[in-house]
Amino acid sequence: MESKVSNIEKTTTPVFKGFEWRNYIVYFAFIGVFIYFSITLGDEGFLTTGNLLNIVRQTATISLMALAMTFVISTGEIDLSVGSIAALSSLVGALALQAGYGIVGGLIGGVGTGLVVGLINGLLVTKVAIPSFLVTLGTMGAIKGVAMWVTNTAPVPIVDTNFNFIFGSGDIGPIPVLLLWTVIFTVIAHVLLRKTAFGRQVLATGGNESAARFSGVNTMKIKLMVFLGTGLMAGIAGLLYAGRMNAGRFSFGEGDELSVIAAVILGGTSLFGGVGTIIGTIVGSLMIGTINNGLIIMGLDVSQQMIIKGIIIILAVAFGKKAMKR
Amino acid sequence: MDQPVLEMKNICKGFNGIPVLKNVDFSVKKGEVHALMGGNGAGKSTLMKILTGVYTADSGEILIEGKPVSIKSYEDAQKNNISMIFQEFSLIPTLTVAQNIYLTREKKTSLGLLDDKDCEKKTEKLLEELGVDIKPTDIVQNLGVGYWQMTEIAKALSQEAKILIMDEPTSSLTKNETEVLFSFINKLTAKGYSIIYISHRMDEIFEICDRITILRDGRFITTETCSETDLDSVIQHIVGMEFDQAFEWKERSYATDVPPIFEVRNLSASKVQDINLKIQPGEIVGIAGLMGSGRTELLRILFGIDPIDTGEIYVNGEKKSIKNARNAIDAGIALIPEDRRMQGLVLEHSVKDNMILPILSKVKKGTFIDNKKSNDISNEFVQKLNIKTDHIFKQARLLSGGNQQKIVLAKWLANDPTVLMLDEPTIGVDIGAKTEIVEIIRAMAESGKAILVVSSELPELLALSDRVVVMHDGKIKKEMTRKEIKSEEELQYGIQGF
Numbered sequence: 001m002e003s004k005v006s007n008i009e010k011t012t013t014p015v016f017k018g019f020e021w022r023n024y025i026v027y028f029a030f031i032g033v034f035i036y037f038s039i040t041l042g043d044e045g046f047l048t049t050g051n052l053l054n055i056v057r058q059t060a061t062i063s064l065m066a067l068a069m070t071f072v073i074s075t076g077e078i079d080l081s082v083g084s085i086a087a088l089s090s091l092v093g094a095l096a097l098q099a100g101y102g103i104v105g106g107l108i109g110g111v112g113t114g115l116v117v118g119l120i121n122g123l124l125v126t127k128v129a130i131p132s133f134l135v136t137l138g139t140m141g142a143i144k145g146v147a148m149w150v151t152n153t154a155p156v157p158i159v160d161t162n163f164n165f166i167f168g169s170g171d172i173g174p175i176p177v178l179l180l181w182t183v184i185f186t187v188i189a190h191v192l193l194r195k196t197a198f199g200r201q202v203l204a205t206g207g208n209e210s211a212a213r214f215s216g217v218n219t220m221k222i223k224l225m226v227f228l229g230t231g232l233m234a235g236i237a238g239l240l241y242a243g244r245m246n247a248g249r250f251s252f253g254e255g256d257e258l259s260v261i262a263a264v265i266l267g268g269t270s271l272f273g274g275v276g277t278i279i280g281t282i283v284g285s286l287m288i289g290t291i292n293n294g295l296i297i298m299g300l301d302v303s304q305q306m307i308i309k310g311i312i313i314i315l316a317v318a319f320g321k322k323a324m325k326r
Numbered sequence: 327m328d329q330p331v332l333e334m335k336n337i338c339k340g341f342n343g344i345p346v347l348k349n350v351d352f353s354v355k356k357g358e359v360h361a362l363m364g365g366n367g368a369g370k371s372t373l374m375k376i377l378t379g380v381y382t383a384d385s386g387e388i389l390i391e392g393k394p395v396s397i398k399s400y401e402d403a404q405k406n407n408i409s410m411i412f413q414e415f416s417l418i419p420t421l422t423v424a425q426n427i428y429l430t431r432e433k434k435t436s437l438g439l440l441d442d443k444d445c446e447k448k449t450e451k452l453l454e455e456l457g458v459d460i461k462p463t464d465i466v467q468n469l470g471v472g473y474w475q476m477t478e479i480a481k482a483l484s485q486e487a488k489i490l491i492m493d494e495p496t497s498s499l500t501k502n503e504t505e506v507l508f509s510f511i512n513k514l515t516a517k518g519y520s521i522i523y524i525s526h527r528m529d530e531i532f533e534i535c536d537r538i539t540i541l542r543d544g545r546f547i548t549t550e551t552c553s554e555t556d557l558d559s560v561i562q563h564i565v566g567m568e569f570d571q572a573f574e575w576k577e578r579s580y581a582t583d584v585p586p587i588f589e590v591r592n593l594s595a596s597k598v599q600d601i602n603l604k605i606q607p608g609e610i611v612g613i614a615g616l617m618g619s620g621r622t623e624l625l626r627i628l629f630g631i632d633p634i635d636t637g638e639i640y641v642n643g644e645k646k647s648i649k650n651a652r653n654a655i656d657a658g659i660a661l662i663p664e665d666r667r668m669q670g671l672v673l674e675h676s677v678k679d680n681m682i683l684p685i686l687s688k689v690k691k692g693t694f695i696d697n698k699k700s701n702d703i704s705n706e707f708v709q710k711l712n713i714k715t716d717h718i719f720k721q722a723r724l725l726s727g728g729n730q731q732k733i734v735l736a737k738w739l740a741n742d743p744t745v746l747m748l749d750e751p752t753i754g755v756d757i758g759a760k761t762e763i764v765e766i767i768r769a770m771a772e773s774g775k776a777i778l779v780v781s782s783e784l785p786e787l788l789a790l791s792d793r794v795v796v797m798h799d800g801k802i803k804k805e806m807t808r809k810e811i812k813s814e815e816e817l818q819y820g821i822q823g824f
Contacts, residue, residue: 195439197432200421204429207418214400214416216430274420 026267026280030287037294044297051293053176057244059289060178061086061237062256063282066263067189068233070281071226073264074193075219076206076273077132079227081121082234082260084143086253089113089238091147094156094248103163110239111232117143118231122224132227140257147250156248167243178240182282185233190278202226206273255306259288262313288312329392331356331520332377332408332489337386339372346372349386350546352539354489359511359521361531361552364541365564365783370524373541374491377522378403378410409487411478411495419467424449426466427481452480457513472503476510483519490514491522496530497617508534526616526782528557528822542566561818565784575789575808578771580608585643588745588776590628593637597623598800601637605745605776610767612791613780614821620800621780622664625747628778629661630654641744655684658744662734662751664780666727670734673723677715678704680722680733684741707736711766728759735766746770747778752786764789784814796820 037046045051065082072079093110101109117139124135158164170177193199204212205219213219234253241252265271266287267280288309295305330353339347347369354360362370375381377388379399387394390406397403403410417426428445435441449462458476460469466477475495482490496504511521511534523535531538532552540547540563547563586604593601598620605611615621626632628639630648639646639657646657654661663669671680682689682700689700704718711732715725722733731751738746751767752760767790771777781787787794794811796804804820811817 191439197430197434197440200425200429200432200440203421204418207420208416211416211418212429214412215418216401270420274418 024268026283026287029266030283030290033287033290033294037290037297041294041297046294046297049174051297053174053179055286055289055293056182057176057178058293059285060182061240061253062259062263062288063182063285064185064233064237064240065230065256065260066267066281066285067185067278068226068230069260069264070189070267070269070276070278071193071199071202071229072132073261073269073271074202074206074273074276075223075226076209077125077223077226078136078261078271079121079132079230080136080257081117081139081143082230082237083253083256084140084147085114085117085231085234086238086241086256087250088117088143088147088150089235090242090252091150091156091238091248091250093239093242094158095150097158097160097163098156103160103166106160106163106242107239110242111235114231114233114235114238115228116231118228118234119224121231122227125227126220126223144250151248151250153250155250158242158246158248164243164246167239168241169244169246178244181236181240186278186282193276193278198222198225203274203276206270206276208274258306258309258313259285262309263288265313329356330354330389331391333389333392334373334377335387335389337373337376337388338384339376339381340384345544347376347383347544350541350544352546353549354520354522355537356520357515357518358536359515359523359534361523361525361535361538362541363525363531363538363560363564364547368541368564369544370541371493372544374410374493374522374524377408378491404485404487407486407488408491409482409485409489410491410493411475411482417466417474417477417481420465422463422465423453423460423469423477423480424462426477427452427462427484431485448484449480452484456480456483456510458510470503471498472500472506475499475507479510479514487519489520489522491524493524494526494617495523496525496527504530528560532557540564557819557822558815561815565814565818576768577808578608578610578768578792580606580771580792582606586640586776587642587774588778589640589643591638591640593627593634593639595623595627595632595635595637597632598627598797601802603778603795603802605778607774607776608771610771610777610779610790610792612787612794613778613797614784614787614794614817615780615797616821617782619797621797622749623800624797625661625749625778625780628654628747629659655741655743660738660741660743660746662731662738662746662748664749664753666731666734670737671722671730674721676719677708677713677722677725677733678718681707681718681736681740684737688741703740704736707740711736711739712762726759728755728763731755731759731763732766735763739770743775745776745778747780749780750782751779752781752783760786784817788814788817794820 065086069079069082089110092113093106096105096109121135121139124130125132166177168178172180193202201212201217201222204215204217205222209219238252242248263285264281267277267284269276269281291308292305295308332354334350334352337347337350338345350369350373352373364370372381376383377397379397379402382398388397389395395406397406418429424442424445427449433441433444446462453460453462458480460473466474479490495507499507515521523531525531535552537549537551538555538560539549540560542564584607587607588605590601590603601624613621613624623632627634630650630653634648639648641657641659646653648654648657667673678700681704686695689696689703701718708715708718713729713732713736715729722730725733748767752763755763764786767777767779779787779790788811791808793805793807794817795802806820
């Protein structure tokens with residue numbers, strides 16, 4: 001602070017009050033990307049309803065995991081294991097269906113798997129006090145291993161058409177069920193983060209953990225809950241993979257942690273905790289989906305997509321950091 | 327009629343068998359600002375930690391409005407309407423003022439969702455009542471530090487606090503912010519709130535406080551009414567009569583007829599202005615001043631941690647450009663930082679690894695570190711400075727505070743600096759190690775180096791310094807040779823800005 005302040009200094013950012021353009025950069029970026037592809041790829045069918053709905057279908061799994069990841073990152077933690085959880089959940093769900101437990105059995109299997117891994121992550125972070133980066137780096141590998149081991153890397157086909165309809169390929173009228181899943185969970189997550197005591201305590205924990213504790217927030221419980229959240233949503237994402245692809249498979253969700261974290265950070269949630277936005281996350285996720293889709297139409301392959309995604313993450317964090325320094 | 331809101335009677339507390347508080351009595355009346363004073367280690371903060379439930383007293387009782395209470399945790403303290411105003415660490419910077427004030431106590435709508443509007447309305451009322459000019463929807467991190475404190479106070483009041491404890495509340499405030507805070511405190515006392523005010527700044531205490539309680543060496547000395555006492559008697563009570571023989575000043579001689587070995591000319595930066603300083607070879611210069619007077623900041627600037635705006639630094643008559651710590655080290659300047667655990671040591675590393683860190687380039691043999699040489703140097707310093715460790719491979723964190731501080735000293739002595747700067751060199755160190763460290767600093771001076779010491783402990787400063795400069799508000803206000811200073815009291819006067 002300056003040593004000579006003529007009057008008591010009130011705010012440090014008097015200019016542009018109420019409009020921090022950095023907070024909204026994802027929306028501009030999304031519009032920019034969309035317009036760019038519309039112009040360059042308009043002739044190749046980018047703008048058709050079919051393709052746009054495809055983008056929604058392809059991003060649903062990322063979106064769901066990113067919603068839960070917003071909570072984790074808002075507490076200042078990270079969860080790298082979501083992709084692996086999705087893979088294992090798709091397999092457990094498919095195996096439950098194969099064994100004749102029906103849709104409910106598949107649902108319990110898939111979601112239960114996610115919750116169990118989430119619980120392990122959460123307990124290791126809160127009770128054993130291992131940094132979440134290391135805990136989930138470990139479970140990311142271990143759970144992927146389990147997923148490869150249960151069926152010896154063989155995929156498990158799903159023949160239950162109802163399951164496939166509900167969790168993936170179905171359309172209700174013109175609307176894909178995956179769009180409905182995305183909308184429902186987005187609304188729930190938004191209300192949870194903005195309007196409930198839980199959400200407030202998540203942001204408080206990430207904003208200043210010791211202050212939150214002194215204010216009576218059970219920060220350990222909050223952290224445990226957010227890891228259960230990513231476990232749950234990754235479990236559901238696994239089922240959505242299974243429903244869309246009509247099978248459970250160990251390779252589902254591979255590299256998703258990259259897209260999920262990118263979506264969250266891009267959306268404006270601070271990697272340092274304390275600031276989170278669900279709407280931003282969804283737009284971030286859609287933007288990554290749109291970029292993926294556009295790159296595919298352009299004829300780029302997976303490896304090139306990965307390069308672009310990696311660069312996006314770094315750029316997003318660099319912007320986030322500048323916003324923090326303010 | 328005057329039933330005190332708070333009484334602490336015969337409070338005793340010891341740590342590891344060493345008594346820190348001995349039968350301390352303390353009482354606060356309704357609607358008064360009561361200063362708690364005493365030198366470092368007098369027991370002020372221990373007493374307040376007992377009041378807020380961080381520690382439990384070994385014996386003695388606490389009465390709130392005449393009724394005995396038991397305070398075992400911070401929650402207990404809050405239940406008894408006692409609140410500590412933390413400096414700035416108990417707010418969530420990313421939330422709004424209203425969200426912070428009502429965190430975990432938000433009103434819910436019938437759907438179980440947060441009713442932010444309700445919190446904002448209540449906050450608005452609270453802020454209006456207190457006359458604080460901020461909006462409930464302002465994000466805390468966008469507000470100036472002065473407002474953080476007021477948000478903090480508003481939070482405490484919303485929790486029905488009646489007794490507020492403020493520890494050095496003005497240390498991070500500007501003059502204007504301090505004035506605002508004081509008028510705010512006056513409003514609070516008019517409404518019947520009581521404030522325990524801990525500070526070293528006498529002018530502030532005489533301005534804002536009604537009564538003063540003074541502790542010394544863990545004992546209650548006196549409680550006096552501000553209007554009936556004066557600076558003299560307060561300083562007298564704080565300093566006491568005892569004089570530590572180990573800390574007696576020894577007149578030293580150093581070369582005065584040679585050019586200064588270290589010189590600072592017209593130095594200004596964000597927190598200090600117009601600093602001019604000359605140090606002769608072998609001279610020890612002490613910097614006295616209150617917290618926030620620019621002492622620590624000056625050392626940081628001279629060591630290249632914080633940037634210089636204007637001014638020049640000369641070492642051995644040569645002008646040095648110091649843009650970072652590496653430049654400073656290369657120029658022959660060393661800094662023993664204030665917080666040895668955070669800034670001075672890599673606690674997880676061994677004694678040896680810590681010592682050779684700044685001199686890695688000197689103990690290299692080709693590309694690799696010369697193990698024998700670095701072991702020899704480490705062992706030499708362990709012996710020379712009498713560091714109590716089983717061996718040089720022991721982790722630094724396992725050593726006592728005094729021995730840790732000696733490692734930090736060794737770290738820089740090994741680099742053979744021309745100018746040695748020390749910030750609070752004996753803080754948190756037991757008396758034995760203190761005397762040893764003072765001796766080490768004297769020996770350094772004897773070998774012809776320039777020494778610059780910052781210390782809040784005046785006996786230490788007086789024991790060491792050949793010359794004392796007093797800093798106030800980022801400027802050098804006074805310069806005295808040691809001979810000119812007759813007593814600690816006189817130095818206190820200088821520091822308080824009289």
